[in-house]
Amino acid sequence: MSSSAAPLPTSHVRSRTIRALVWRALMRNRSAKVGAIVLAIVICASVFAPFVAPRDPIDVVGDRRIEAPSLEFPMGTDTLGRDNLSRVIYGGRISLRLGLISVGIAAVTGTGLGLVSGYYGGWTDNVIMRFVDILLAFPSILLALMIVYVLGPGTNNLMIAVGLSAMPGYARVVRGSVLSARELTYVEAARALGVGNRRIVLRHILPNVLSPVLVLSTLGMASAILAAAGLSFLGFGATPPTPEWGVMVNEGRPHLVQAWWMTTFPGLAMMITVLGFNLFGDGLRDALDPSLYAGR
Amino acid sequence: MWRYVARRVLLAIPTILGVVVLVFFAMRVLPGNIADKMIADFGMSAADIARLRVQWGLDDPLHVQFGRFVGQMVEGDLGRSIWSRRLVVDQIAEQVPATVQLTLAAMAIAVFIGVPLGILAAIRRHTWWDFSCMAMALGGVSMPSFWLGLLLILFFGVRLGWLPMAGTGGLEYLILPAFTLGFGSSAVIARLTRSSMLEVLRRDFIRTAQSKGLMPRVVTWKHALRNAMIPVMTIIGLQVANLLGGAVLTETVFSRQGIGRMAAQAVLEKDFPVAQGIAMLVAITYVFVNLFVDILYAFFDPRIRYE
Numbered sequence: 001m002s003s004s005a006a007p008l009p010t011s012h013v014r015s016r017t018i019r020a021l022v023w024r025a026l027m028r029n030r031s032a033k034v035g036a037i038v039l040a041i042v043i044c045a046s047v048f049a050p051f052v053a054p055r056d057p058i059d060v061v062g063d064r065r066i067e068a069p070s071l072e073f074p075m076g077t078d079t080l081g082r083d084n085l086s087r088v089i090y091g092g093r094i095s096l097r098l099g100l101i102s103v104g105i106a107a108v109t110g111t112g113l114g115l116v117s118g119y120y121g122g123w124t125d126n127v128i129m130r131f132v133d134i135l136l137a138f139p140s141i142l143l144a145l146m147i148v149y150v151l152g153p154g155t156n157n158l159m160i161a162v163g164l165s166a167m168p169g170y171a172r173v174v175r176g177s178v179l180s181a182r183e184l185t186y187v188e189a190a191r192a193l194g195v196g197n198r199r200i201v202l203r204h205i206l207p208n209v210l211s212p213v214l215v216l217s218t219l220g221m222a223s224a225i226l227a228a229a230g231l232s233f234l235g236f237g238a239t240p241p242t243p244e245w246g247v248m249v250n251e252g253r254p255h256l257v258q259a260w261w262m263t264t265f266p267g268l269a270m271m272i273t274v275l276g277f278n279l280f281g282d283g284l285r286d287a288l289d290p291s292l293y294a295g296r
Numbered sequence: 297m298w299r300y301v302a303r304r305v306l307l308a309i310p311t312i313l314g315v316v317v318l319v320f321f322a323m324r325v326l327p328g329n330i331a332d333k334m335i336a337d338f339g340m341s342a343a344d345i346a347r348l349r350v351q352w353g354l355d356d357p358l359h360v361q362f363g364r365f366v367g368q369m370v371e372g373d374l375g376r377s378i379w380s381r382r383l384v385v386d387q388i389a390e391q392v393p394a395t396v397q398l399t400l401a402a403m404a405i406a407v408f409i410g411v412p413l414g415i416l417a418a419i420r421r422h423t424w425w426d427f428s429c430m431a432m433a434l435g436g437v438s439m440p441s442f443w444l445g446l447l448l449i450l451f452f453g454v455r456l457g458w459l460p461m462a463g464t465g466g467l468e469y470l471i472l473p474a475f476t477l478g479f480g481s482s483a484v485i486a487r488l489t490r491s492s493m494l495e496v497l498r499r500d501f502i503r504t505a506q507s508k509g510l511m512p513r514v515v516t517w518k519h520a521l522r523n524a525m526i527p528v529m530t531i532i533g534l535q536v537a538n539l540l541g542g543a544v545l546t547e548t549v550f551s552r553q554g555i556g557r558m559a560a561q562a563v564l565e566k567d568f569p570v571a572q573g574i575a576m577l578v579a580i581t582y583v584f585v586n587l588f589v590d591i592l593y594a595f596f597d598p599r600i601r602y603e
Contacts, residue, residue: 134314137579139541146575149563150322226440230545233442234560249443256446257454267443275438
């Protein structure tokens with residue numbers, strides 16, 4: 001027993017084991033694995049679209065309008081003679097970007113409001129939560145529609161609209177987590193030591209709320225992609241000739257009978273992507289469920 | 297119980313007031329006022345705009361406008377549509393029945409598909425049944441509703457010719473839109489029913505019932521299901537918002553009458569009295585639905601009342 005031996009950094013070891021446990025649980029989770037594979041394929045195809053897509057998504061291929069799927073055009077061509085497959089592949093870039101930025105807006109604003117609300121409590125909490133209640137009274141697509149109305153259409157405003165309409169959910173969940181984290185002994189200790197509020201919130205409380213935010217964000221990608229596509233379908237988001245999936249479904253709508261492929265494939269791509277996020281998000285939630293690790 | 301009801305009703309009042317304030321100010325204060333947008337979008341002359349501003353009272357101070365707005369609203373006057381010049385209340389009243397019909401039908405479909413699938417998945421846990429029910433539910437939550445609607449039109453309307461492709465009318469016009477709208481919610485309900493059922497099936501009173509020698513059927517339907525349905529009821533209430541919102545897309549896809557399509561139209565045409573009327577109507581409806589669900593919840597689960 002040498003007195004010089006440094007005490008074990010217990011918290012560090014513990015956090016590493018928990019991370020390892022989460023990772024192992026995630027890898028053992030079938031739904032997470034399938035989701036990860038699906039997402040890997042979708043993300044790779046979108047990132048490397050210029051190399052994967054056989055043609056340019058906006059260029060017209062000669063006079064090859066409304067051609068049914070064939071070996072040359074596996075997903076057919078649209079009314080202007082553009083290659084549908086290439087448009088679907090490029091569409092992934094736009095949908096993923098729309099989803100990611102919207103979720104970013106929702107997560108950052110929602111987490112911020114939730115942290116402040118839960119930590120300070122009192123009338124701050126009351127004001128923020130009543131505001132959140134008011135926003136929650138609007139069905140999210142209607143709220144997004146209202147925001148688009150105020151800001152005007154376009155992709156940037158669409159992302160703000162979808163993000164803000166999803167924000168109340170994050171604020172609620174984060175507030176709940178903060179309320180329990182606030183009572184933890186080490187937070188109390190930090191307060192007793194005279195650590196400032198801002199530091200307590202960012203260093204000691206924020207890490208505790210990250211895992212629900214992570215799960216919400218993964219599942220939120222799914223709903224954000226659907227919401228953005230829905231609004232683009234209605235004509236409030238991306239505009240033609242952008243190869244956005246919602247826009248493509250809308251473009252195919254008048255030609256549903258002659259050219260089923262114009263609506264079917266972009267919708268299918270959307271569904272597969274959203275499915276990937278849902279599967280992965282479900283798996284992540286199970287893996288991060290703290291009740292699984294309690295007492296280990 | 298009555299004290300609980302009274303408290304919940306009182307809590308709903310500030311939310312409703314908040315909705316009114318939010319809608320009013322969002323439409324007037326936030327960037328780009330309506331009149332300027334109209335110059336840009338519809339090429340009106342400055343004189344026309346000035347006349348309209350006076351006519352709509354947009355030049356009065358905001359608190360005056362707000363007071364007038366609330367006063368009119370209390371009297372059931374939501375103003376007139378900018379384009380059709382008709383009373384917004386009349387226009388909305390015309391469209392409401394179609395949306396109520398659609399929402400109720402979609403809700404019925406969602407419950408009749410979702411609850412049995414969830415129960416089946418729970419009592420046959422980890423079997424092929426469970427797997428296929430949950431795969432279907434996952435597909436349901438992942439499918440864009442407007443796309444599902446178009447596929448249904450293509451299959452049942454075009455290929456088979458069994459049902460009309462679009463429009464408003466009798467029951468045959470309701471089936472495809474209701475299914476389109478309800479399918480996503482049925483998936484949410486199925487997933488929650490399953491997890492709620494599994495949760496209840498683990499409880500001690502179920503083990504007691506089983507060890508008493510009760511028939512499994514009785515245990516499942518009488519003891520487990522009743523308790524499992526309480527959280528499901530809440531989610532069904534919450535789905536009303538999803539359905540009302542989803543109606544925007546479904547009604548557009550099927551070219552149906554209804555306030556959803558009217559809302560999208562109003563936003564496209566920048567018809568702010570109509571847009572604000574619908575936004576408030578839907579939000580207030582939703583607050584009341586939630587209120588109703590909360591009260592129902594307390595009725596079925598007495599523990600809630602004493603919290």
